[in-house]
Amino acid sequence: MSAAESTYVSTLGKGDSLHQQVLASFPLCDITEEDLTQNPQFCKLLATVAQHVDQSGLTVPLKTELEKAEQKLQSQRRYWLRSEGIHKALQELTQDHCIRKHHATVPPDQNMFYETMEKCLLVAQCIRQLDPSSTTNRDQPSVLGLTPQQMMELMPSEMNVQRMKQSLPRELEKHLKTKCLSLLSYYQPEWENESESEGLKNSKLSHLSAQIDNEKKRAESLKESSRENSVLLQRLTQLYLSEQIKCIQLLQSLILDHRLRIQTDLDRKKLDYFEGKCELVLQKIKTEMVEIQLDTYKVDTISAHTKMREKLSSDLKASQVEKHSVELKLASFKMLGKDFEALAEEYCRLRQEIEINTWALKEFTECKDK
Template sequence: MSEESGVLTFGSEDNLHKQVLASFLLCDMTEEDLRQNPKFCELLTSLAHRVDKTGLSAPLKTEAKQKLLPQRRLWLQSESIHRALQEMIQDHKIRKHRAGVPPDENMFYETVEKCLLVAQCARQLDPSDTTQMDRPSILGLNPQDVMALMPSEKNMQRMKERVYGVLEEHLKKKCFNFLLYYQPEWENHSDSLNDCKLSNLSAQLDKDKNKVEDLKQSNREKTVLLQRQTQLYLSEMTKCIQLLQSFILETRLKTQTDLDRKKLGYFEGKSELVLETIMSQLVAIKLETYTVDSISTHKEIRKKLESELRACRAEKQSLESKLSSFEILGKEFEALAQQYGKLQEQIEIQKWALKEFTKYNDK
C-alpha cells in the first residue's frame, strides 16, 4: 500500500486484507471477518482512499489544522514570554540572596514582577465572554481597581526600554542551553556557528518530531499486527494441540492393543511355566514318597487287600444266595425270623443280667 498525493493505492489481492486492517487500526477486525464479508471489505477499501488512520477525512483534517495553527502559535508565544519573565524573576531572586545586585536591576525586576501580578489579577477580575456577567466580583474589586496598583509611569518606561533586550538575552541563553543539550558535541563551536545552527534548530526539531511520530505510528501498526499474528498463532497452536491429542489417543489405543496382546502372551507363557513347575514338583514328591521298598510293600498290601476283597465278594455272593433262598419261603419265614430276632435279643439281655448278677455275688 502506497500513499501518493493523498490517495492510497493497494497492492495485490493477496495482501488486500492485511492492507485494509493496517488502514483501520481502531477497528477490531480479523482477516477472516473480511473474507466472510467481501462487500464490507470493498467498502473499507473505498473509505481508505478518503480518510486517514484516525478516521478523519483529509480536507477536514487540513481545515482543522489551518484554523488551530494560528491560535496555537499565538498562545505559545504569549505563554513562552510569560514563563520566560517568571524564570528571569526567579533567577534574580536567587542571585539577590547569593550576592548583592545593583539597585537599578533590582528595581527593574520588581517592576516586571509587579506588572505580571497586576495583569494576572486584572485578568481574573475581567468578565470575558466565557464567564457569567452577573457573577459577584471578588472582594468587590474590578479590573480598574487593580490596574491602579501598577508601578509608576517612570518605572514602567524604564522597564519597557530594557525588558526586550533582557528577555532576548534570556531566551537566547535558553536556546543555546537547549542546543547544547540536543547536540552536546557543539559545545566547543564558535558563537557564530552556534547562531547559524540555532536558526535551523526549529526545522531540525520538526524533522525529528515527524520522524518520532512516524516511528510511533509504525510501532502502533506493528503492535496491532503482532497482536493479530499472536491471536492467529495461538489459534493455530490450539488446532495443532488438538490434532496432536487425537493422534496421541489413536496411537495410544493401537499401542495399548499390541501391548495387551503381548501381555496376554506373556501371562500365558508364564502360566504354562507355572503348571510345568507344579507338575515337576508333584513328580518329585512322588519320587520322594514312593521308594523301591515302599512300592514292594504296597504291592504286598495290595495283593492281601485284593485277596480279602475276593473273599468278601465270595461271602457276599453266598449271603445273597442264602437271602434269595430265604425270600422264596415267603412272609411266614419273615415272621419266624423276626421272632427269632426277638428271642436273640432276650437271650442277650438275660446273659448280661446273669453276668452282672454273678459279678455282684462274687463281691
C-alpha cells in the same frame, strides 16, 4: 453498487491481492484473511467502503474538517504558548534578580527596572483575576470587593514603566538566549566548548530547532512504524495460533487412531504379563511353604502329615457328602408337616429307650456271667 464503485473494486485485484489491500485499508479491524475468504460479499463491501474512509475510519469530509480544526487549534496553541513563555521568562527574570541581590550589590537602575517589572506583573495578574471573561458569569462578586480600576492605581509611575519597557526587550532577549544556550548544551553536550565564539554558538543555536523538528518527525515515524508492526504482529499471532490449533487437532486425531489400533495388543500383552506374574507369585508362595515345612519338621514327619491330611480330607469330603444327604432327607421330612414331626419325636424317644435297655441288658448279662 455504482459503476465507479464497481470499477474501484475491480481495480483492487482478485483473490489474495484484494484481501491484502482490504486488510491494509482497515488495520484496526479484528479480521483475518480467512474471514474475508469465507465472506466474499463482505470483502467487496469493505473494498467499497475503503474509498470513502481512511485507515482511522473517518470519512473524507470529516477528515478535512478535522484537519482544519487541528490547524486552528495549533495556531491558538502557538499563540498561547508564546504568551505563556514570555510570562514565564519575565517571572524567571524577577526571581533571578531576587536571588542575585541577596548575594551581590545590584545597581539602582537595575533594581528599579526589576521592581517596576515585578509590580506590573502582579497588577496584570490581579486584573486578569478580577476582570471576568466572556465565558464566566459577570454577576459573580469580585474578590475582596476590588475592581480592575482600583488595581490600576497600584501601577508604578508612567516614567518608570516607560524606562522598563525600553530595557525589557534587551533583558528578555539576553535571558532567552542564555536559556537557549543551556538547552543547546543539554541537547548536544559535545557542542559545549568555552573557546567557541559567540557567532558559532549562535549558528549552532539557529539549527537547533530544525534538528529537534527532525528528531520529532523521526520519533513520529518510528511510532507509526511501531504501530504498523504491532498490528502486523497481532495478525501474524492470530494466524499462528489458528494454525497451531489445527495442528493440535490433527495430532489429537492421530493419537486417538493410533491408540485405538494398539489398544487390543496392549491389553493382551498386559494380560499375559499379569498371568505370568501371578504364576510366579504362586510358585514363590509354594516354595516358601515348602521351606517353612522343612525348617519346622523332619522329612518323615512331613510325609506322615501329608498322609494324615489326605485321610482327613477324604473323611471331610465323605462327611460333607453324608451331611448333604441328611440335609436333603431332613428337608423332605419337613415337607410332611407337624404330624410327622410328632412321630419323629416319638421315634427318637423309643430309640433312646431301646439303646438304654440294650445297654442295661448287656451289663446285666456280663454281671451274671461273672
